[in-house]
Amino acid sequence: MSRIRSWPRIVVLVIGAIVFLFPFYYMVIGSLQATPDTSIAGAIPIHGVTLNNYAQINERVDLLRSLTNSGIFTGGVLLFTVVFGVLAGYALARLHFRGRGSLFGLMLLVQVVPFQLLIIPLYVMIVRNYGLADSYMGMILPFAINSTAVFIFRQFFLALPEDLFAAARIDGASELRILWSIGLPLVRPALLTATLIAFIGPWNEFLWPFLVTKDANLQPLAVSLANYISNIAGRAANPYGAILAGAVVLAAPAVALFVAFQKHFTSSELGSGVKG
Amino acid sequence: MPNATVTRDQPGPTAPPSKRRSRRLRTVFGRQPLGIGLAAPYAVFLAAVFAYPLGLAVWISFHDYFFAAPGAQVSRPFVGLDNYKTALSDPAVRRSFLNVVEFLVINVPLTVVLSLVLATALNGAIRGRSFLRVAYYVPYVSASVAVVAVWLFLFSGDGMVNKLLGPLAPDPSWLVNSGLAMPVIAIFVTWKQLGFFILLYLAALQNVSKELYEAASVDGAGKFRSFMSVTVPGVRPATTLVVILATITGANLFTEPYLLTNGGGPDGASTSPVFVMYQKGIEQGSPDVASAIGVILVIGVLVISLINRRLLERD
Numbered sequence: 001m002s003r004i005r006s007w008p009r010i011v012v013l014v015i016g017a018i019v020f021l022f023p024f025y026y027m028v029i030g031s032l033q034a035t036p037d038t039s040i041a042g043a044i045p046i047h048g049v050t051l052n053n054y055a056q057i058n059e060r061v062d063l064l065r066s067l068t069n070s071g072i073f074t075g076g077v078l079l080f081t082v083v084f085g086v087l088a089g090y091a092l093a094r095l096h097f098r099g100r101g102s103l104f105g106l107m108l109l110v111q112v113v114p115f116q117l118l119i120i121p122l123y124v125m126i127v128r129n130y131g132l133a134d135s136y137m138g139m140i141l142p143f144a145i146n147s148t149a150v151f152i153f154r155q156f157f158l159a160l161p162e163d164l165f166a167a168a169r170i171d172g173a174s175e176l177r178i179l180w181s182i183g184l185p186l187v188r189p190a191l192l193t194a195t196l197i198a199f200i201g202p203w204n205e206f207l208w209p210f211l212v213t214k215d216a217n218l219q220p221l222a223v224s225l226a227n228y229i230s231n232i233a234g235r236a237a238n239p240y241g242a243i244l245a246g247a248v249v250l251a252a253p254a255v256a257l258f259v260a261f262q263k264h265f266t267s268s269e270l271g272s273g274v275k276g
Numbered sequence: 277m278p279n280a281t282v283t284r285d286q287p288g289p290t291a292p293p294s295k296r297r298s299r300r301l302r303t304v305f306g307r308q309p310l311g312i313g314l315a316a317p318y319a320v321f322l323a324a325v326f327a328y329p330l331g332l333a334v335w336i337s338f339h340d341y342f343f344a345a346p347g348a349q350v351s352r353p354f355v356g357l358d359n360y361k362t363a364l365s366d367p368a369v370r371r372s373f374l375n376v377v378e379f380l381v382i383n384v385p386l387t388v389v390l391s392l393v394l395a396t397a398l399n400g401a402i403r404g405r406s407f408l409r410v411a412y413y414v415p416y417v418s419a420s421v422a423v424v425a426v427w428l429f430l431f432s433g434d435g436m437v438n439k440l441l442g443p444l445a446p447d448p449s450w451l452v453n454s455g456l457a458m459p460v461i462a463i464f465v466t467w468k469q470l471g472f473f474i475l476l477y478l479a480a481l482q483n484v485s486k487e488l489y490e491a492a493s494v495d496g497a498g499k500f501r502s503f504m505s506v507t508v509p510g511v512r513p514a515t516t517l518v519v520i521l522a523t524i525t526g527a528n529l530f531t532e533p534y535l536l537t538n539g540g541g542p543d544g545a546s547t548s549p550v551f552v553m554y555q556k557g558i559e560q561g562s563p564d565v566a567s568a569i570g571v572i573l574v575i576g577v578l579v580i581s582l583i584n585r586r587l588l589e590r591d
Contacts, residue, residue: 009397016394017411019467023426024414026436030429038429038436088318095311098304103315106322112520113330114577116528116550117570120557121329121336128343142325145318175310204419206531207550211558222421229425229535240429247422258417262410265475 027251031244053241054249060242061228063249066221069136070250073209073220074202076140081149081198082191088145089153090179094165104154110147116207118142123211134215143202149194156190157183192264196257203254221250337567359568369569372540372547373576375458379548380526380580382462387522388515391470395477396507413471420468420531427464427536451537454545461532461546469525473518480514481507516588520581527577530554549573 026043030036034048057063091097092104122142132138160183168178184191206222213219219227225246258265305312337359344350363369398408415423430437431450438445450456484507492502508515529548533540540547549569557566 012397013408017408020411020415023423027426038434038439040439084317087314091311091314095308097306097308097311103319110326114524114528116530117574118329120563120566120570121332123558124563145321150318200417206421222419226421226535243425244429247425251418251422254417255414259410262406
């Protein structure tokens, strides 16, 4: 099964990798071309490489401003997820309290009910009733604590040996102290995995911030780029170049993070979260 | 915890009053009431942005609901199934549900087969494994809006895909062809989500016992045979999960019809229920009909999940 040389397998894997990566390569190439060259030869640029497209998209969509908004949106979600998610994960894994079973059931239910179905009631509540349209809080609220991250925290706390906690309790440590000095240091890998997972949600989210923000100064990059694609692109000199330049700016942070921390996003790390 | 067991083992009136009170607290709140405090923010969050909206969606779908100025007293009478009737008699809504069925028929089998094959190929010691793994989930971690941009470029009328195909290029082109728009979206989503499902299958493959493969090869089974009779049944629970998650992803479809086919075009050939919900609920101001569409969609997803569990988990 795990022989190193087996040609069909390598061919399948390499074709797969090309299919997955080529669009990203083409995204970068397209963003650097002065005029779109869609011929096969155009995929290997030799002449006409320019940063003009980046300047062009930056004129229409304030990239720095949009990136900052994406950052605040994502940062808020990460903050809530890490702080409250760790507390909830620890309680769900190691503490016996009334309502634990129901909370766990609810957490699993969240994973199977599509979020988009809640957009109408959430829009009614957050935009109409609470008046949180065009605010960071309105964007963050529905995503504030990532349930998958809570689940991963719980699984990691659950995997720690009970003796460790019993010993600390006999020594008279409070539960909070046990969580802080024993639990947290041991689940540090989970912290990274959960942060990565919680990161891609808000960073890539389009529909919700699109509904909540009409003010261009508050829109995350995914929303302002989408608006550019659907509204303004027709009037630009090289619309594809400018769109692709925006796409590179939007995709790069997430891709860079996952490449840098790829060790924390493997099947074993996730597997422990997926297997109940 | 040992503390708690000790108190539980010594019942009776001999316990000092303070201990008795703490015991009463324990029976009400559980052995470690602190857990309630730690879990409370998350519980409140789930109640406020999940449980309550879910109930509100169902409530709205049975009432004549419209947007009113905050604080205004308006009557929203109960209308029974009217919103459901309005929704289901609307050709645009029916079209969007048929579209999502077409989407699932293409997307789900393709996702299951490709992710299992690639996960199996990736499993085991091969050079460049971590590079390949990263390559596979790069689309999954990238924003839909960003990758939609490249697909627009690749599949546009005089884009690279048509240049490659030459005379074989479809006319009208992919994204403006009513027969091809939805399949392109289904393949786009398969491509984008595949990395995540490969990871799920990779995790599942670790649980398939090595002895089964050895036994199969002793019995003279080739690679394909052992894949079909050892791997496929071995990862069946993961397949159930993949089918359910892929169905949920399909039910959530919005960004792709909005951007890739410029608002569900051509002529509604690639609309999705969530896109119609957005149009009806927010653009046209009928959140009641939109909520009814949402409830129908949830019921559809639940039914598909149940059927799928029955089919895949029977032995």
